[in-house]
Each structure stands twice: as C-alpha cells, then as structure tokens.
Amino acid sequence: MASASLEIGAEIPSVTKSVTTESILQFESCAIIDRENIHNNEELAKERLGTTYTLASGRMSIAFASESMRRFFGPDVFHHTGSVNLKFLRPVKNGDTITVTGKVSSQRQVDQGTEIVVEILCENQNQDRTAAGIGIAIV
Amino acid sequence: MAEQPLKILDYDKLEIGEELGSYEYVLTQEMLDNYRESINDPDACFPTLAVKHDATALNMVYNDTTGGVNAGNEVEFFNPPVPGKKIRVSGRIADKYLRRDKPYLVIEATAVDEDGNLLERLKTYQMKKPDEVGKKWHPQA
Numbered sequence: 440m441a442s443a444s445l446e447i448g449a450e451i452p453s454v455t456k457s458v459t460t461e462s463i464l465q466f467e468s469c470a471i472i473d474r475e476n477i478h479n480n481e482e483l484a485k486e487r488l489g490t491t492y493t494l495a496s497g498r499m500s501i502a503f504a505s506e507s508m509r510r511f512f513g514p515d516v517f518h519h520t521g522s523v524n525l526k527f528l529r530p531v532k533n534g535d536t537i538t539v540t541g542k543v544s545s546q547r548q549v550d551q552g553t554e555i556v557v558e559i560l561c562e563n564q565n566q567d568r569t570a571a572g573i574g575i576a577i578v
Numbered sequence: 579m580a581e582q583p584l585k586i587l588d589y590d591k592l593e594i595g596e597e598l599g600s601y602e603y604v605l606t607q608e609m610l611d612n613y614r615e616s617i618n619d620p621d622a623c624f625p626t627l628a629v630k631h632d633a634t635a636l637n638m639v640y641n642d643t644t645g646g647v648n649a650g651n652e653v654e655f656f657n658p659p660v661p662g663k664k665i666r667v668s669g670r671i672a673d674k675y676l677r678r679d680k681p682y683l684v685i686e687a688t689a690v691d692e693d694g695n696l697l698e699r700l701k702t703y704q705m706k707k708p709d710e711v712g713k714k715w716h717p718q719a
Contacts, residue, residue: 456618465616469628471603474637477645477708487645489712497648498627502617505624505653518623518658526650526703530715572650 525572598669623658631687635669646704
C-alpha cells in the first residue's frame with residue numbers, strides 16, 4: 440500500500456490484459472438489459488462504425504486501470520477514495536493486448552488526507568496509445 | 579422504473595440536466611464472478627462498471643438509433659457493492675456540446691445500495707457520430 444507521502448514519478452504496478460472476442464462478450468453479458476451494441480454485434484458495428492469488427496468497451500480499460508490503481512493503493516484505500524478518468528484514443532478489439540502503466544504526477548493535502556494523482560497510459564501490443572488519463576486516490 | 583415506451587433519442591432536443599429516472603436491480607454473485615472472469619481480475623469489486631449504469635439509464639428512456647462511441651469515462655468509487663443487495667441507480671444528462679463539429683453527449687449515473695451506501699458515480703462522454711471511428715481507423719471498410 441502506498442504511504443501518505445509518495446515520490447513524484449513513482450510507478451504503479453503495470454497490468455497487461457489480453458482482449459478477446461470471448462472476454463468482450465463476457466463483459467457485455469454483465470449488462471442487466473439485453474441490448475445489441477457495437478461491442479456484441481458485428482453487423483451493428485459495421486453499420487454504425489464502418490468497422491469489420493466489434494470494439495471492446497472502453498469500460499474494460501477503466502477496469503484494467505482500476506486494477507493497477509488498486510494494486511498500488513490497496514483496496515481499502517482505492518475502493519473508497521479512488522477514481523479513474525480516461526479518454527479513449529483508439530479502438531481496442533479482439534487480439535489486442537493492453538498494458539496499463541502509470542506514474543505519480545502530483546500530490547496535495549485535502550481534508551481527508553493526501554490526494555495522489557497518477558498519470559495513466561494504456562497501450563496496445565504495438566505500443567500505440569489506446570487511452571490516457573488520470574487516477575486519483577486519497578491516502 | 580415503470581415500463582414506458584422508449585422515446586426516440588433526438589440529440590438536439592436533449593436538455594442538459596434532464597433526469598433519466600432511476601432503476602433497481604439485485605447484484606448477484608454470478609454477475610460478480612462473470613465480471614471478474616471477463617477482465618481476468620479475481621479481486622475486482624465493481625462489476626457495476628460492466629453493467630454500465632449511465633448507458634443503461636439512457637437506454638431505459640431512449641431508443642438511440644444513431645448510437646455513439648465512448649470517448650471517455652470518469653468513475654468515482656465510494657464503496658464496493660455487495661452481492662445479494664439491491665442497487666438503485668439514478669441517471670441524468672450531464673452535458674452536451676460540440677467539439678470539432680462532432681456532437682458529444684455526457685451521461686451520468688449514481689449508484690446507491692439498499693442500505694443507503696453510495697457505491698459509484700460514473701460519467702460517460704459519448705461521441706454521437708460513430709461512423710467517424712470507421713473513417714479514422716478503418717478507412718478501407
């Protein structure tokens with residue numbers, strides 16, 4: 440677990456995930472309403488996006504980044520004070536391998552403790568950036 | 579949420595601040611297990627991410643025939659949801675704007691469990707010209 444004072448530039452644990460059609464569909468199956476979308480229906484993806492493949496939900500990358508953050512701060516901290524904010528920069532699809540990395544970029548005192556900001560990057564197997572943003576936790 | 583006919587989503591008519599209503603569901607252990615397996619993380623605690631609270635709230639009110647692409651997410655975690663407990667979700671239209679001539683819709687949902695514990699707040703930035711994805715990343719299609 441992170442200490443209350445962290446060095447700027449400290450790295451959070453890297454997480455690498457294989458994205459497959461099966462994992463994309465399983466993620467979509469967690470929904471509580473049945474709905475065809477660009478993640479689970481190739482025809483709809485073709486019609487709406489003009490792609491020949493379905494996309495992984497951006498929320499999968501949020502989940503991957505959340506794992507990195509949780510492993511760094513610990514669940515007791517991250518599950519109660521954590522946040523993740525990502526912009527999605529390019530599609531993630533079947534066959535991609537996504538690696539999340541991050542470094543502490545700033546910290547400041549807030550009422551509840553020390554707010555730590557982590558710059559987060561998600562890259563695919565070609566080192567192309569698929570998402571970028573920040574994660575925050577209060578220690 | 580009472581069953582009502584879906585309204586056709588007309589981006590121009592959406593109002594910032596518009597409430598999307600609320601809905602409830604019971605989180606099951608099976609949902610949690612399924613989520614953990616899908617992201618290969620046996621310790622993940624927020625299957626609510628895959629339930630897509632904000633998009634679900636929108637889709638319970640609107641028939642979105644255009645669709646959209648998720649351009650970004652902001653999620654805040656407050657308490658992990660507990661399997662077996664009821665989750666109540668409230669959604670709203672948080673914002674809409676044009677950027678580089680593309681329309682964006684921002685939807686937001688807040689989840690609370692049956693004991694009143696705040697669980698998660700999720701915001702999604704949807705770009706409402708999804709064919710831009712194909713033009714940019716798959717131009718030969």
